[in-house]
Amino acid sequence: MTAQGWLSSVTFAAQIEGGVNANPARPGNGVNYGQFIGDRANQAQLNQLTATMARAVDTGASGYDFGFVLRALYGSDARYYNLDGLTDRAIPSRYQFILPQAHIDAHLPWLTRRGLDVQAxxxxxxxxxxxxDPTTRPFYSLAYTTEFATPFEHVGAMFQLHLNKHFDILFGVDTGNQTSFGGGDNNGAAAGYFGFTGTGLAGGKLAVTYLGRIGPENAVRLLGARANGAQRFWNDLDVTYQLSSKLTLTGELNVMHDAGLRADTYGFVSFLSYHLTPTLTLNYRGEIFRDNTGLVVTSFLSDTAYMRALFGKSAATQSAPATTYGALTLGATWRPETGHGVKLFEIRPEIRFDRSLNGTTPFNDLRNVGQFTFGVDMVLGF
Structure with a gap:
C-alpha cells in the first residue's frame, strides 16, 4: 500500500455518553454501593466524551500491515480507568481526562500461515x-466481576498468534493494572497475560475465550518489600452461544486470588440478549459474586479515592465484611436509524437489584441488605 493509500484509510470518530442512576433509598454519602459507572446516586453525569483517530490493521493480510489507535476521553468514567504516572494527576475533579488507548498495531506474517498481531x-x-466503550456492552452499569476481578488499563504489549481459522493464542506483558513506569508504578515488577480464543465453533454459533493473568498488583506503600513477590492470579473464561438469529447467551466465569491481600473472589455472570426488532434489544444480566474477605468490593467516596487506593494511599472508601453478592439487571437498548451525520444513537434504560446473600448490610450507607437502582444513559456517535 502506498503512503497516500495508508493515510486515506485513517478514520476519525467522536462519541458522547451521559446518564443517571437513581436510588430511591437516597444514601447519605450519595454513592450507589459497589458501582463504578453511575456511582453517584440521583445525579446526572457526563460519563464520556471521546475522540478517536485510528487506522485499522488488516489482520487477514498475507503480508505486513501497520496501524494505530489514539483515543482521548473526558468524563466521570475516567476516575476509574486512569493510568498512574500518565494522566491521573491531570484533573482531580469529577470529570477527568485519560488516554484509554494509545497504541501502535501490526500484522506480521510470522510463525504461522495466518500470522501474528501485535499491539503496543x-x-x-x-x-x-x-x-x-458503552456501545460494546448491554448495560449502563457494570457487573461486580468486571469492576473488581478484571483489570482495566495497561502500558505494555499484547500478541495474538493465529493458529488456524478458529483458534488463536493470546499473550502479553505490561507494567500492571493502571500503572506505568518509574514513579507511576505501585511496585517494581511486571505482569502478563496468557490464554486462547476460539471463534466460529459449532457451526459458527459458539465462541470461547480464556485469559489468565499473573503479576503483583499491590502497592509497596501497602505491603512494603513483599509487594513485588505477592502475586495476583486472575482467571476468566467467557463463552458465547448464538441460540437463534435473535437470542444470544453469554456466560463469564471468573476466579481471582491475591496472595498479598490473602483474598479470593469467585464470580459467575450470565447475559441474555434478545433482538425484538432491528432497533430494539432486550437484555438480562444475572450475577453471583463472592468476596471472601471484604477487602475487594469497595465504594470510593471521593473523585480521587480510587487511584489513591490503587497506590496504597489513604482514601475515602466504604467496604462491607465478607459478602456473597447477587445482582439482577434487566434493560433494553433502543438504537434507531438517524442519519444527518449521526453514526449511532442509543438509549439504554435499566433496573437493577443487588442483594447480600449471606445477611451482611453493604448497601445504602451500610444500612440495607439490598439496593434498587434505576439507570438510563444515552450515547451519540459521530
Whole structure:
C-alpha cells in the first residue's frame, strides 16, 4: 500500500455518553454501593466524551500491515480507568481526562500461515465481557466481576498468534493494572497475560475465550518489600452461544486470588440478549459474586479515592465484611436509524437489584441488605 493509500484509510470518530442512576433509598454519602459507572446516586453525569483517530490493521493480510489507535476521553468514567504516572494527576475533579488507548498495531506474517498481531502502548485490558466503550456492552452499569476481578488499563504489549481459522493464542506483558513506569508504578515488577480464543465453533454459533493473568498488583506503600513477590492470579473464561438469529447467551466465569491481600473472589455472570426488532434489544444480566474477605468490593467516596487506593494511599472508601453478592439487571437498548451525520444513537434504560446473600448490610450507607437502582444513559456517535 502506498503512503497516500495508508493515510486515506485513517478514520476519525467522536462519541458522547451521559446518564443517571437513581436510588430511591437516597444514601447519605450519595454513592450507589459497589458501582463504578453511575456511582453517584440521583445525579446526572457526563460519563464520556471521546475522540478517536485510528487506522485499522488488516489482520487477514498475507503480508505486513501497520496501524494505530489514539483515543482521548473526558468524563466521570475516567476516575476509574486512569493510568498512574500518565494522566491521573491531570484533573482531580469529577470529570477527568485519560488516554484509554494509545497504541501502535501490526500484522506480521510470522510463525504461522495466518500470522501474528501485535499491539503496543496504552491498551485497554482484553479480559472480560464488559468494556469501557458503552456501545460494546448491554448495560449502563457494570457487573461486580468486571469492576473488581478484571483489570482495566495497561502500558505494555499484547500478541495474538493465529493458529488456524478458529483458534488463536493470546499473550502479553505490561507494567500492571493502571500503572506505568518509574514513579507511576505501585511496585517494581511486571505482569502478563496468557490464554486462547476460539471463534466460529459449532457451526459458527459458539465462541470461547480464556485469559489468565499473573503479576503483583499491590502497592509497596501497602505491603512494603513483599509487594513485588505477592502475586495476583486472575482467571476468566467467557463463552458465547448464538441460540437463534435473535437470542444470544453469554456466560463469564471468573476466579481471582491475591496472595498479598490473602483474598479470593469467585464470580459467575450470565447475559441474555434478545433482538425484538432491528432497533430494539432486550437484555438480562444475572450475577453471583463472592468476596471472601471484604477487602475487594469497595465504594470510593471521593473523585480521587480510587487511584489513591490503587497506590496504597489513604482514601475515602466504604467496604462491607465478607459478602456473597447477587445482582439482577434487566434493560433494553433502543438504537434507531438517524442519519444527518449521526453514526449511532442509543438509549439504554435499566433496573437493577443487588442483594447480600449471606445477611451482611453493604448497601445504602451500610444500612440495607439490598439496593434498587434505576439507570438510563444515552450515547451519540459521530
Amino acid at each position: 502502548g496504552v491498551l485497554g485490558s482484553p479480559m472480560g465481557i464488559e468494556t469501557l
